[in-house]
Amino acid sequence: MQRRAVVSVVGKDQIGIISNVTTVLSDNKMNILDISQTILQDFFTMIMLIDIKDPSNLEKLQNKFKPVEDELGLKINIQLEDVFQAMHRV
Amino acid sequence: MPIGFTEIQETIRMVEMEHLDIRTVTMGGISLQDCADHDFEKVKENVYQKITSYAKDLQKTANQVATEYGVPIINKRVAISPAAELLGRATKQQAIELAKTLDKAAQSLNVDFIGGFSALVHKGISNGDQVLLDALPEALSQTERVCASISVATTRTGINMDAVAQLGTIIHQTAVLTKDNNSIGCAKLVVFCNPVEDNPFMAGAFHGAGGRRSCSECRCQWTWCCS
Numbered sequence: 001m002q003r004r005a006v007v008s009v010v011g012k013d014q015i016g017i018i019s020n021v022t023t024v025l026s027d028n029k030m031n032i033l034d035i036s037q038t039i040l041q042d043f044f045t046m047i048m049l050i051d052i053k054d055p056s057n058l059e060k061l062q063n064k065f066k067p068v069e070d071e072l073g074l075k076i077n078i079q080l081e082d083v084f085q086a087m088h089r090v
Numbered sequence: 091m092p093i094g095f096t097e098i099q100e101t102i103r104m105v106e107m108e109h110l111d112i113r114t115v116t117m118g119g120i121s122l123q124d125c126a127d128h129d130f131e132k133v134k135e136n137v138y139q140k141i142t143s144y145a146k147d148l149q150k151t152a153n154q155v156a157t158e159y160g161v162p163i164i165n166k167r168v169a170i171s172p173a174a175e176l177l178g179r180a181t182k183q184q185a186i187e188l189a190k191t192l193d194k195a196a197q198s199l200n201v202d203f204i205g206g207f208s209a210l211v212h213k214g215i216s217n218g219d220q221v222l223l224d225a226l227p228e229a230l231s232q233t234e235r236v237c238a239s240i241s242v243a244t245t246r247t248g249i250n251m252d253a254v255a256q257l258g259t260i261i262h263q264t265a266v267l268t269k270d271n272n273s274i275g276c277a278k279l280v281v282f283c284n285p286v287e288d289n290p291f292m293a294g295a296f297h298g299a300g301g302r303r304s305c306s307e308c309r310c311q312w313t314w315c316c317s
Contacts, residue, residue: 008098008099010102036095062157079160079161080158080159085093087100087104088093088097
């Protein structure tokens, strides 16, 4: 069964954010289904929809994002898509 | 309808900036009725084994759900069937030991609270109920994570004034015994009127009494009882 998760990246805009984040995803064989991003007064926000096979991998993936978070001063969250459905759809 | 960018941002803001979280996950449905035995040491052992085996994955599962959905779960708790049911032939000292056993189980499971050191006395005080009432001040002051509750009244049965009178003293004694720690013992005690069966809310959580049981626990002869 296909499960989808939302990766959100928030932080100060700088060179290499997208490249670093997507490298981690491709190294872990995660397919990106959709990307959208905005920059508001130097503040970078990117949201990606990714395809995950096994939800138990999310913790490992979150740990793999740690070095990127520390290096670029970003906050990266991964959450199953269902939580957004539950929050915003009746 | 697909989820929009702003909706995702809203949710993330709620978790990150406004500290949206899930206050607690309480595991219920742990009936201690089948832990009874004439040897009280065996009762304690049964209770400890049953709680720690039923709830062994609670912490792990709750943490996994929190990670997957990105919403923190702050507390993990356990609710058991009212402990007074096991105390029919026990002494006050044994009731205190039972509370300590519950505390030990909560500590080994690493859950924040265990609810159900409870008695339902609105219809009258049985032996087990009285033993639990007598043990309450010491049980609450000598344990850390055990929560107790007493049902003293319902609309149907009226108010058990004997129980109310006793509880006045019990609450005072509990406050005195834990006076060096903000009388914390009283924060772990709820006195109920019209309690909801299978109540998951601490400190008054208890499970199983009066509700449906599984057939294997019930052992009655009636086809309509627990099917």
